[in-house]
Amino acid sequence: MDMWILLVFLGGGMAAGFFTADSSKLLKVSGYILHIGLLILIGIMGARIGADEEVISDIMRIGFQSFILALGGIIGSLIFLQLFSYYLRAAQTVRAEDESTHEDLVSQSSGSLLGLTAIILLTVVTGLVIGLVLPEGFLPWLENMTQYALAVLLLGVGIDLGSRHGVLAQLKTLGLRIVMIPLFVAVGSIIGTIITGNLLGFAAGEAGAVGAGFGWYSLSAVMLTEIYSVELGSLAFLTNIMREMMAIVSIPLIASALGPITAIAPCGATSMDVTLPLLKRSGGEAIVIPAFINGMILSALVPILVPFFISL
Template identity: 35%
Template sequence: MFSGMLLIFSPLIVGYFFSVKNNTWLNLINRATSYLIYVILFLMGLSIAALDNLDSNIFVIGKYSAVFIAFMALCNFAVLPIIDKLLPFEASSNQKRLPLYHMALDSCKLLVVVGSGIIIGILQPYSLTWVTQSSEWILLLLLFFIGIQLRNSGLTLKQIVLNKRGTIIAAVVVVSCWIGGILAALTLNVPILQGLAMSSGFGWYSLSGILMGDAYGPIWGGSSFIIELTRELIALVLIPMLIHRRPCTTIGYAGATAMDFTLPVIQNIGGVRCVPIAIVSGFILSLFVPIFMLLFVSLSTL
């Protein structure tokens, strides 16, 4: 029943048992993970280029992405402000501003990688049948490295459990994203379990796009990538605008990226009080992405 899920999930589990104390090795693993993400996203672009009726399929990717983005954002913003009312706290006043446009450009680099794969795939005359198998093997290696990163993130179970706001934010994000995913699936007339899988990316655009592409094909992989990348870009815009009035809402919508990419923005604009909440919330959501995506994928293929 869960053999396919365990086959893909096992490298993540194995990697989590590796405790790496040497900073040099950790830096090498972090760099290798970044490079592998670029490689797989480039291969995703090649896969999209190999689709029949490419023009219409790109339109389908855009439609799927827009529907999921709209419903999940609607559900997130419907419930996250409740946390700010029930567990209020004030973000620190900080006038320092980061170059948000520069960070947005860093995110857009990934779009360029996928786009390059599409263009090269269209222009080159050779068969692309090797892409799928190559992506699967690289995915297994990537999950192994991600497991190591999660183990060595510096957070203990006690630290996670004791941070009530971060844990509640993560739980609310998960449930509201799933509700949005179900509504999107009903609107698009796709299986509910597939909608739940698609809505379990929680902002981790690189991994979610890769997992969905491996499970459902390049159209869904491309859609998942765009959905979660859009979440990060919207979060970068919202953090300076809302974090002083709705800190929990802002951190929650940042999703898994609150632990890494958007964390410097949260810290510099919201202050140090926001950091533990963002790290715990982002860590939990990052851990949940492969677990729930692979679970729903496995259930949907029964």
Template identity: 40%
Template sequence: MYSGLLIVLLPIFIGYLIKLKQRKLLDFINKLLGLFVYIILFFMGISLAQLDDLGGNLQSIMIYSGVFFACTFGCNFIALMVFDVIRPWKESNNAEALPSTLKMILESLQICISLVAGFLVGLLPLPFFEYASKVIEVALIILLFIVGIQLRSSGMTIKQILLNKIGLMTTVIVAITALIGGTIAAVILDLPVKTGLAVSSGFGWYSLSGILLTEAHGPILGSTAFFNDLLRELFAVLLIPSLIRRYRMTTLGLCGATSMDFTLPILQKGGGVSMVPPAIVQGFLLSLLVPILMTLFLHI
């Protein structure tokens, strides 16, 4: 367990020691991160194509993903709505017109192209496929190192994180209820509870959750984690326009770890600048929790 946790956390820690201020370097790091996400997903697709009984396994992935998403996202939604009703978060805001929902969905779905492309290539009898797992492992270490740099360069201090009550509250609610949902899903699917906890602790970070589960339990559960977290992002984008005016805490919480990056501009436009600090805090904390919790649950 400790060696697995060290492999995941060490690259993040080393990256966190590096703080970049130059805009050009930060832009380059962001592009590099995107590149490694695509590379990893491509090789995940290759691994998926190598499975025996491919048709049956694809059906299992669809069922697993659907059950996990319904349980984790559903538990998040119910708990967040309850807190929104009991303690509504209403602030004056300078809301702007939201970007096209269809455009945001298409941008989110673009990442599936690498997975599908890798899957199609994996159907060919090429000799380098035996190195797919090694490529994923090396790319994961580099990706985590880059994530560490991003977290340090986000500008958030420990004081700012601890003083933002909304961001802390949504983080706790999302983490706890997602794990409850993962436990329920594991019982429904007759999987070990620790596996259910691992799948549900991705919190929307589809690239990392899919990779870690693929490394530990193979491409079926890896793809399940990937699609579970991708569905969170897609549904968050769909629900933001209808929820953000009245249920701000719910809207923020449903975005999960993506509130610090992909969904942040949508949250800001729909809810005003007051949405930004808690969104960054929530995304920051959940991004830190993902590798820690997943590694723990995968190795206990």
């Protein structure tokens, strides 16, 4: 499936979410789409990894490489965002009337953190086992399923992003400096992975594409598997999984040592959902809107930057 078609699904979802007067029902539908689409994609990804004998035989090497790439992406984003953070003091003031909205957002993501992680791990393992026993004739069918599931998932993502009218209004109020947070996280992540990827022997485009996943392991991994190779898709999947895990561990330390704004850096795209509760707990209410905007913008950049870097 052409990458432009996927972008059309993403843009169409954003338009539907933005122009729907009462988006509550639409958001509920998009939530189901996102959860089901995510599990389907992760399961298929696991099956395609399990069916690739070369990847399975070399899983330890890929695991080590993914750790180094994730570490490089985090360090790069930390350096860039810390250098820019003194310009972002205005972003740390959140209006009192918006706090109840932030509380709802945080409670939704914190309640399902451990359960979602367990389900994802179980789905990956199940997919791997299925892939190990599947005959070769099923692989083209899995590839087609990946394309259609990815398009549906991007439709759900677009609906979710477009429906956040309050966040878009806050983005306009807070100004350009808030928009610079995800841009510096993106630049730091990509440069960090390119540098560490070069040490591991990867081409700049390959490493940059992995880093451009920004922690969104399902989408970046599936895209790279589809347009490049199963091995690089597997590497992107593990790299972005590790980035999320490292972020969860390091957020409190970074917030204490470098400030709450800089604590957004390791989270990447997950700062709008999975890591948001920990960011709020470590950095206070003032960090919630900047963190959500960061995740929203980085999520929108993933389907654009991943194919861009892999084409270099």
